[in-house]
Amino acid sequence: MAPTDNPHKPFGIDYAPAPESTAVVNIADTYGHFINGDFVEPSSGATFPTVNPATETHLANIADGSAEDVDRAVTAARGAFEGPWGQMPGSERGRYLFRIARQLQERSREFAVLETLDGGKPIRESRDLDLPLSAAWFFYYAGWADKLEYAFPNRAVAPHGVAGQIVPWNFPLMMAAWKLAPALAAGNTVVLKPAETTPLTALLLADVLQDIDLPPGVVNIVTGAGATGAAIVDNRGIDKLAFTGSTEVGKAIQRVASTRRIPLTLELGGKAAHIVFEDSAVDQAVEGVVTGIYSNQGHVCCAGSRLLVEESIADSFVERLRRRISTLRLGDPLDKNTDVGAINSADQLQRITDMVATGVSEGADLFQPECDLPDKGYWFPPSVFTGVQQSHTVAREEILGPVLTVQTFRTAEEAVEKANNTPYGLSAGIWTEKGSKILWMTEKLRAGVVWANTYNRFDPASPFGGYKESGFGREGGMHGLAPYLHERADVTGGGA
Amino acid sequence: MFVPTTGGGPVSTTPVDAVSLEARAAALCTRSIKTTSKRAALHTTIRCIDLTTLEGIDTPGKVASLCRKAVRPDPANPAIPSVAAVCVYPEMVEHAVAAVAGSGVAVASVAGAFPAGMSAPAVRVADIADAVGRGADEIDIVLNRSAFMSGDLGRAHDEIAAAREACGAAHLKVILETGELGSYDQVRRASMLAMAAGADFIKTSTGKIPKAATHPMVLNMAEAIRDYADQTGVVVGLKGAGGIRTAKQAWHHLVIVGETLGSEWLTPDLFRLGASSLLNDVLMQIQKLDTGRYSGPDYVTVD
Numbered sequence: 001m002a003p004t005d006n007p008h009k010p011f012g013i014d015y016a017p018a019p020e021s022t023a024v025v026n027i028a029d030t031y032g033h034f035i036n037g038d039f040v041e042p043s044s045g046a047t048f049p050t051v052n053p054a055t056e057t058h059l060a061n062i063a064d065g066s067a068e069d070v071d072r073a074v075t076a077a078r079g080a081f082e083g084p085w086g087q088m089p090g091s092e093r094g095r096y097l098f099r100i101a102r103q104l105q106e107r108s109r110e111f112a113v114l115e116t117l118d119g120g121k122p123i124r125e126s127r128d129l130d131l132p133l134s135a136a137w138f139f140y141y142a143g144w145a146d147k148l149e150y151a152f153p154n155r156a157v158a159p160h161g162v163a164g165q166i167v168p169w170n171f172p173l174m175m176a177a178w179k180l181a182p183a184l185a186a187g188n189t190v191v192l193k194p195a196e197t198t199p200l201t202a203l204l205l206a207d208v209l210q211d212i213d214l215p216p217g218v219v220n221i222v223t224g225a226g227a228t229g230a231a232i233v234d235n236r237g238i239d240k241l242a243f244t245g246s247t248e249v250g251k252a253i254q255r256v257a258s259t260r261r262i263p264l265t266l267e268l269g270g271k272a273a274h275i276v277f278e279d280s281a282v283d284q285a286v287e288g289v290v291t292g293i294y295s296n297q298g299h300v301c302c303a304g305s306r307l308l309v310e311e312s313i314a315d316s317f318v319e320r321l322r323r324r325i326s327t328l329r330l331g332d333p334l335d336k337n338t339d340v341g342a343i344n345s346a347d348q349l350q351r352i353t354d355m356v357a358t359g360v361s362e363g364a365d366l367f368q369p370e371c372d373l374p375d376k377g378y379w380f381p382p383s384v385f386t387g388v389q390q391s392h393t394v395a396r397e398e399i400l401g402p403v404l405t406v407q408t409f410r411t412a413e414e415a416v417e418k419a420n421n422t423p424y425g426l427s428a429g430i431w432t433e434k435g436s437k438i439l440w441m442t443e444k445l446r447a448g449v450v451w452a453n454t455y456n457r458f459d460p461a462s463p464f465g466g467y468k469e470s471g472f473g474r475e476g477g478m479h480g481l482a483p484y485l486h487e488r489a490d491v492t493g494g495g496a
Numbered sequence: 497m498f499v500p501t502t503g504g505g506p507v508s509t510t511p512v513d514a515v516s517l518e519a520r521a522a523a524l525c526t527r528s529i530k531t532t533s534k535r536a537a538l539h540t541t542i543r544c545i546d547l548t549t550l551e552g553i554d555t556p557g558k559v560a561s562l563c564r565k566a567v568r569p570d571p572a573n574p575a576i577p578s579v580a581a582v583c584v585y586p587e588m589v590e591h592a593v594a595a596v597a598g599s600g601v602a603v604a605s606v607a608g609a610f611p612a613g614m615s616a617p618a619v620r621v622a623d624i625a626d627a628v629g630r631g632a633d634e635i636d637i638v639l640n641r642s643a644f645m646s647g648d649l650g651r652a653h654d655e656i657a658a659a660r661e662a663c664g665a666a667h668l669k670v671i672l673e674t675g676e677l678g679s680y681d682q683v684r685r686a687s688m689l690a691m692a693a694g695a696d697f698i699k700t701s702t703g704k705i706p707k708a709a710t711h712p713m714v715l716n717m718a719e720a721i722r723d724y725a726d727q728t729g730v731v732v733g734l735k736g737a738g739g740i741r742t743a744k745q746a747w748h749h750l751v752i753v754g755e756t757l758g759s760e761w762l763t764p765d766l767f768r769l770g771a772s773s774l775l776n777d778v779l780m781q782i783q784k785l786d787t788g789r790y791s792g793p794d795y796v797t798v799d
Contacts, residue, residue, distance in 0.1 A: 018528035284516035336528035
């Protein structure tokens with residue numbers, strides 16, 4: 001660019017601080033578990049803190065769930081399943097789901113601010129992505145609740161019973177919505193465990209469930225870390241398990257589940273390839289790559305963490321990318337103009353820092369824009385590795401942070417080969433203006449979701465899930481109902 | 497693909513993905529502009545306005561009134577800057593030149609068989625030379641869309657190059673009339689063609705058709721300008737015109753240009769907003785910042 005000496009100098013006009021007010025949220029000192037329609041003290045009395053990762057300030061004390069607590073929750077869920085929820089016609093279940101969806105819309109600002117406080121993601125994303133999609137998931141599955149016989153024609157289906165659901169910290173409310181909505185639409189009751197670093201929006205959801213008079217025990221929320229999750233997986237009263245999180249934990253869960261013949265769905269890690277061809281709409285491809293890896297600080301299982309760019313445009317594309325990254329606004333997640341927020345936890349920051357150090361020591365070239373990181377809190381600048389080879393650790397292992405690796409390819413075949421050469425297979429992206437190339441690539445890519453000329457676009461009607469070590473089972477669409485139902489032997493009539 | 501150029505190397509143009517372009521523009525339009533930023537944006541907006549009247553019933557009296565407004569937008573508040581230019585038809589240029597003399601406000605004239613451009617090349621050039629002769633500092637011409645859409649990129653290029661020559665020292669703005677070109681791809685290509693033919697500014701619209709300076713369109717043209725600067729080192733300005741009536745629309749244009757090209761572009765030398773009613777909305781917003789209250793349309797002058 002002619003007018004400036006330093007092409008990577010941050011551009012942009014000066015925006016005055018525009019922080020979203022936190023007056024709308026009311027955080028309690030201490031939260032118990034939500035069991036049988038009420039908040040209850042943990043049996044052990046133990047709690048753990050949850051903090052704001054942008055400031056390291058303490059937000060609340062959270063009940064630490066024991067096996068006993070999980071058992072209480074499962075008992076409550078069993079009671080509701082055998083009681084009112086199990087007897088209820090689908091149309092009535094649907095009405096409760098519609099109410100949840102509407103409440104999420106009405107209280108969306110409160111939920112968005114709380115999500116940002118507890119998790120560090122920019123308010124722009126919690127406001128414009130997490131909340132609208134969470135509500136959309138409940139709206140969508142509300143519509144299925146009385147139409148299961150149309151979803152599975154000529155098959156009589158029934159709910160499993162009590163579903164145990166464990167959700168991650170990257171999209172705390174949205175992942176809870178993805179899990180709860182199909183489970184409830186199908187007629188199950190639920191024991192849900194939010195992640196230990198981000199429990200607050202799930203607990204606020206409990207408030208909504210009370211407000212809409214959801215029968216006690218239909219949804220129970222037990223908070224805690226890995227041990228609490230293990231207690232859910234081990235609990236013999238649970239009829240179906242669903243987990244979203246790391247591949248490592250997913251494998252451990254599958255080991256346990258395999259001893260119990262319990263239906264299981266896993267949505268695990270990813271190392272998605274984002275493939276940019278010479279004939280793409282280049283400026284939009286840059287935007288797509290940036291959205292794909294830097295939104296939510298890269299804490300996205302389907303993040304486009306490996307850029308594969310056609311060698312003929314690689315230099316100019318990387319230059320455009322660097323310039324664009326230099327304009328990203330990192331800082332206070334509550335500021336409406338922030339693009340990149342805080343890393344979710346000290347542990348995750350450590351992992352990202354270690355992975356990036358490994359990338360540098362293995363010889364890849366690191367680019368980070370000039371940007372001031374706040375003094376307190378957990379922060380990592382948007383990062384790009386060039387000169388990356390397939391054998392580099394940063395190109396093989398999931399980082400779940402704002403770190404992009406750049407590799408080049410010469411032919412479409414080579415792009416597919418490199419893209420598929422990973423134990424993961426959750427998602428992929430293609431940028432080309434040539435439709436036939438999109439279709440050809442889509443057939444060859446071993447990934448559960450393939451986006452063409454867009455990225456990280458979600459829709460409740462569209463199934464989402466992985467190949468290989470990215471898991472199995474689908475969430476979203478009719479496909480997302482199936483894991484929460486089994487075929488009934490006593491065929492006498494319509495659906496559940 | 498490549499567009500014709502005048503000397504120099506080849507200039508290539510890239511396709512544009514409409515969905516992603518519009519999504520990016522919409523995201524930029526969620527930028528929150530508050531307090532000091534809002535005041536700065538409102539002042540920058542005024543400094544970049546081409547205050548425009550392009551009517552068949554324009555008269556010396558009307559132009560004199562417009563010019564007074566251009567020089568001193570708010571008679572009650574001398575801290576409000578003058579606009580960048582007034583924009584008129586060639587017949588009104590001398591009146592405008594006389595009215596703004598010594599103020600620093602430039603006079604822009606549409607020319608070259610505005611707004612269709614459907615006249616013989618010699619006539620278009622003569623029209624431009626006439627406006628320059630009357631004292632216009634800046635000339636706004638239209639792209640020959642007939643040539644462009646029929647695939648005669650050579651002629652479309654050559655007419656702009658001829659206009660460039662006829663302008664002499666005057667600045668040349670080339671109007672693409674984006675609402676007629678049918679796709680972002682075509683606008684991107686027309687932008688590159690106009691720049692390669694010597695435009696100092698590329699401009700969205702004549703203001704004579706409904707589809708005009710939308711935010712995605714301005715983003716598309718800003719990306720073309722960035723691309724052209726990357727390929728040639730030549731810096732070209734951007735003018736949005738048509739349908740920009742509110743201060744909020746205007747500051748979103750500032751955000752788009754600022755975040756795409758850099759804040760260096762947010763000066764009258766490289767960025768303009770062609771408008772007539774916009775100025776009063778900006779003045780009302782400034783009054784709101786000053787007093788904390790909205791006053792109303794009777795507290796700004798209608799010129």
